[in-house]
Amino acid sequence: MKSGLTVPDGFPPARRPTIREVAETAGVSRSTASRALTGRGYVAPAVRDRVRDVARRLGYVPDATARHLRQQASQSIGVLVSDLNNPFYAGLAAGISQQARKRQYTMMLADDGGSPEVEAEAAEAFVALRVAGVIVTPVSAQISTYLAQHRIPVVEVDRQFSVGACDAVMVDNGSAARQVTSQLLELGHRRIAMVIDEMHWTTGRDRLAGYRAAFSAAGLPLDDSLVVGAGWDVDAARIEAHKLLSRPEPPTAVFAANNVLAEAVWRAATELNLTIPDQLSLVSFDDVSWMSLVQPGVTAVAQDPVALGEAAISQLFERIQSPQAPVRTVLLSATVTSRGSTAPPRTR
Amino acid sequence: MKSGLTVPDGFPPARRPTIREVAETAGVSRSTASRALTGRGYVAPAVRDRVRDVARRLGYVPDATARHLRQQASQSIGVLVSDLNNPFYAGLAAGISQQARKRQYTMMLADDGGSPEVEAEAAEAFVALRVAGVIVTPVSAQISTYLAQHRIPVVEVDRQFSVGACDAVMVDNGSAARQVTSQLLELGHRRIAMVIDEMHWTTGRDRLAGYRAAFSAAGLPLDDSLVVGAGWDVDAARIEAHKLLSRPEPPTAVFAANNVLAEAVWRAATELNLTIPDQLSLVSFDDVSWMSLVQPGVTAVAQDPVALGEAAISQLFERIQSPQAPVRTVLLSATVTSRGSTAPPRTR
DNA sequence: GCTCTCTCTGGGATCGATCCCATAGACCGC
C-alpha cells in the first residue's frame, strides 16, 4: 500500500505466486504465512517479518477471489446508475467511489441507461459476484426486492421504489420544489410551466407535488396544461419545450424538473430568441456547472450529488453492519441558488 | 437473463442455494448439474431441463467468485480514470461500461483524482481481484509496468505513458491542436495564448507541439510567455487566466488545452467583462455540453469520449485474445467544431 | 518433577463451481 507498487526482482514469473510459494520460500507452512500476512493469530515477530519480506520480494498479491470464497464476505459493492453522461449520476458515482476507496472497498459500476431489463441483468451480475451491498438509482421496484431476497443490502438513492422495504437516501424534493415555485409566484408569475420527465417515481411525483403545493398555499389556481411530460431525451424534450414556448398563451416562467430538461428548455428558448429573464424566467431542479457559465446564470435547486453518494454509502455500511436495524430513509435538504434567470414577468 | 429477475417461490432461504443443493433437489450429481447449467459436456435433454427448472425454482445464481477461482479467468475488467466529475472521463466510463455489458463483463471502476498513490492502490486492487484486463487514463508510468508484470493486459487511454510497452488509444492531439491554432492564425491572431495543465504527458506535450507547429508552419514567431501552465484545479486556473488576460499586452486569443481550462478562461473573461469574440477569441480542446449552451458557443476540438472508451475496450479484448500480438497505438481523429467564440482580433 | 498456561506452528478441511477421468449401459457391426 504505502510502499507503492513493488514488483518481483527478476523477470515476471510464469505464474502468479500463491501463498503456498511464499510459505515454501520462507520455509513455513501456508497457515503460518497466512497469519503473518493477515496479522490474525500468533506468529513470531521474526517469522512474520521474514514472510512479509519474501512476499514483497516475490511480488505476491493475495487473490481476493479465493479470500472472498473462503470468508464468504466480499470487499466490493455494486453501484447502478441511470446515465453516467449525466453530471448528476457521474457525481453520485464519484462520491461513492471515493468513500468506497477509503473503506478499502472496490466498486462495481454499471449504467442501465434507464432500462429495467439492463437493470435486471446488472442485479443478477451483482448477485453472482456476491457483492457486499448495492447502491442503485432504481428504474423499477423489482431490483430492490430481488436483491433483498438474495440477502444483499440495498440503498436506493435519488428516488425510492421500495418504500419501507429498503433504505433510501434522497433530497427533499417536495419542499425544494415548493420553495422555487413560491419564489416564482412571489415574483408575480402566474403562468408557470413545469417540464418534467415522469410523474410516478418519487422524484417526479414529489417535485410535482411541491410545485402544486406552492400554488395552493398561495391560493392560486393551476393550469394543468402547463405540466408537460417531456421524457428523458434532450432532443425530444427540446422539441416539447419549443412547442410549449410557442403556444398562443405561453408560460412566463418554466420550472424544469432536472438538469437535462433545463438544458432542453434553455436551447428551445435560444432557438426562439426569447431573452431570459425578460421574456422567460427559468429555474431548474439540480444545479450543474453550465448553469453558472451561461448568461444569465440559471436559478437552480442545488442538490449535491457527491454528498448524496457519500450519504448512500455510509447508510449502506450501517446496514451491512446491522442488518436488523429498522429501515431508514435519509432526506438531504437542497438549497436554492438564485441567479439571473429569474425576474418578474413582463408582457411580451 | 431474458426472463428477468426470478426469485424463489417460498420465503427467501436462510442460505443462498449452491449447485450442490440444485443437484440434490434434481436428484443428480454436482457434475451433471454443472453440465446442465453451463451447457458444456453431455447431459440428457430431459435431465438438463429438470436441472434448469430446479435452479430457477430455487433462485439459484452461480457464484462468480468460485467459478473464477476454478477457471482462473475473470469476467470483469478494471477501469481507472482521473475524475468522474469531469464529463470527459465520465463519457469514457460510460462508453466502456456499455461495451463491457454487451460482452457480459462487469466493470470495476475507480477514480484516482490524478494522484499516483491512489493509482497505485487501485492497481493493486485490480491485481488482487485478478481482473481480465485494465483500461486506465494513467497519471504515472508505473501502473502499466506493474500490471504488465502481473500479466494483466492494459490499455492506456487518452494519454500514453508506456509507449511501445502497452496498447494505447488516443486522439490525434498534435494535428487537432495544430489545426485549431492555424485557424486562429488565419483569422489574423498573433498573440495566441495556450493555457495548459501540464506539458510532459502525451496529451499536453502533443497539444503544445501542435500549437507550436502551427506557428512555425506559418513562419511566425511565438512568444513563450504566452504558454501558461495552469494546473488541474478550476479555481486556480481561473486565477491564472485572470492574470493572463490582465497583462499589459494581453493575448487576443486563448487556446485552452482541455474543458476544465476552457471553463476557467471563460469565467475569467466574464469577470473581466471581456466580450467574446470581440475582445477575445477562445478555443478549447475537448468539446463538452456547456460549450454549445453559452452565448457565443465555444469553438472546440471535439473528441468523442464514448467512442474513445469503446475503442479502448475493443483493443483490450483483442489483447486478451491474443496476448502475443504486437503492441498497438490507436489514434482517433478529432474534428473542430466552429462556433461563435472565434473571430478576427480587434484592438481593445 | 509435574502440571498448567501460553506461544507458536502445521495439517487438513472448507468455501462453490468446474473438469478430468473412470465407468456403466446402449447400440452397432461383424
Place this chain on the structure above:
DNA sequence: GCGGTCTATGGGATCGATCCCAGAGAGAGC
C-alpha cells in the same frame, strides 16, 4: 457374442486463501 463407439453420469481433485484444531516446546508455579 465380442470388441468398439457413443451417450450419459458420478467421484474426486482442484483453484487459493483462511481457519479450526491438535500439539510441540518453553516457561512458570508448586
